[in-house]
Amino acid sequence: MSTRRTFLVAGAATAAGVAATTPAAAASARPAAPDRELRRILAEIDPARIEAIVRKLVSFGTRHTLSVQDDPVRGIGAARDWIFAELQRHAAAGDGRMTVELQSFIQPVSPRVPAPTRITNVIATLRGSVTPERVYVVTGHYDSRVTDVMDAVKDAPGADDDASGVAVIMELARVLATRRPESTLVFAAVAGEEQGLYGSDHMAQQYFEAGTDIQAMFSNDIVGTGDAHDGTRNDPRTVRLFVEGVPTSETTAEANTRRSVGGENDGPSRQLGRFVKDVEPDGTNVRVIWRRDRYLRGSDHISFLLRGYPAARFTEPRENFNHEHQDVRVENGVQYGDLPEFCDWSYIARVARVNASALWSLAQAPGTPKGVVIDTTQLTNETTLRWQPGTEPDLAGYEVVWRETTASDWQHCLPVGKVSTATIDLSKDNVFFGVRAVDTTGNRSPVAAPKPSS
Structure with a gap:
């Protein structure tokens, strides 16, 4: 660094x-x-393990939020159970410092949920050793979709969107489970993102009602490759980080007050973006973008922003919309669909190291x-x-x-x-x-x- x-x-x-x-x-x-412990953490992040996670998640066929929940080999329920078991296995190596829970709730009928549906987040919490009341959260969403967001039957591999982000949080949980961060770290695989950010919304609300002091939250969503596979320049060293300005939760009067002091560039999420840039690992370019998210899109960090928590979204430098969310098919000899073949395991490991550097540096430093x-x-x-x-x-x-x-x-x-x-x-x-x-x-x-x- x-x-x-x-x-x-x-x-x-x-x-x-x-x-x-x-x-x-x-x-x-x-x-x-970076200090010696952080150097060890970065070195232990393994692209081969990340590949194995993504391929396993793809093997469940579909992870659509509305897909079957009681089949042991297919659907979102099978993916949920596997993630839970893996995180429990990592927690077992940490002498009880990490706990894992299934956070379930029933989502009522909504535009993308035609019937009341159980949604479950898988959450691993590594309790801080000095200031456990201070919390830092990182997420990836394990649900997937095809072109028709209501199609819960068709294969929806979701390798890039967002098995890649889940692989990041699971690999971080594995590497950090045996460590003693000063503050609490939370690694969460959330569901319901494609249907309306429902999993993260519930998670953020639970923290908010409990008065939890979340000082930073990162969503890892579509972090599979620096190569869009569309003939444009490959950019394997760049990771985009979206950070909003004036917090969404502020009233107009509060926002005007914030502007009068330091402008929208001094909101808590912008300060978080500056911090991540400061601690980015050597050889990586965190491209901080001063915007809440991409146009027409949104990710799970928004659920936390709406509760006033500093939050940001990691994503790859250039998306390929011909593969993302598309049905698995072959046209004119070209295969489409969000498949593992379009992921770069070394790139996902790079994103994991950016997350690790930010989370460890935040947890070891004093609070904001x-x-x-x-x-x-x-x-x-x-x-x-x-x-x-x-x-x-x-x-x-x-x-x-x-x-x-x-x-x-x-x-x-x-x-x-x-x-x-x-x-x-x-x-x-x-x-x-x-x-x-x-x-x-x-x-x-x-x-x-x-x-x-x-």
Whole structure:
């Protein structure tokens, strides 16, 4: 992992217990290289295992949400049971730190669900060893479809969409089950996505009602290949990451307030996108796209965005719509359908490593600062920021970051110590500010942009 940006330390700060200083040294956004444990994690992700997962999921014929649920070899029920058994097997290697559950509910009749239907998410939870109340979620959807979204009988292999994403979360669960992340990691294979995001919607609502502190969520949907197989340039190193701006859950007044402080580019999901870019593995290009999702499309991260959780969607660089969702067939010697032959196992492993790097870095770092406000009650050329102090035992302190209003990413950084208030000798009118936490080993949280004080 290489450092993507150099944060220049400049300006002066005054805060409780911190003397005003004007440091001249430069500070990096992230450590120059992943720690030893993360390097081991990345090395253990196995393309051959990923291939085996995708081919097994394809072998169930169809995984349509409305397909048979009690056949041991065909349909979504067979896929559900196999995923559950595999995740249980991985959990058994982790001395009880990982638990696996079937989260089922009955989906009422809806436009794509003609009769009440049982939908089941398969969820593996790896409890954090230090701050288990802080949670990071990663999903792939195991249901599939053909051209006719209501056809629950015809073969729907769903290799790219989305056995590839399920393979990512299952391989992550296998590799991380024996580790001790500081915060809780959740690996979920959700269903009902093609019929209307029903599985993830139920999952997100359960977390929301429980008051769960989900600080990041990633959906892996259509992550099978960097080659669209349509004659265009193969792009095996690029992974797209879609991140929205102002949270969908905010009211118009809240959104306007957010814009007045830092603009839509400073919403929690945009900060999450910046964080992922910072920790991307060497040789991989995470292409962060400032949009909730593709036009006419949507994925399971939207269910979490609607509850106010920071969430983003990983997907391949260029989709082939001639294969995706198409019935399995041969025309003029060309085979169509979402088949394993169109997947690149090394590419899916690359996506898994991007996820692993982001999840592990988030789990080991302090949480994103909460309650960050900027004092807008005083006419002054200084800027005062306040936030709630974190409770992590290895918390070292905080950094104030800022950038020009025309810049897309943070440009400057000033350490201010283990405090909850900082005053910077820069005008709040001229730049955008943020705050992030740092632990004793140099791990940094995502940035939190401030809201105006009341």
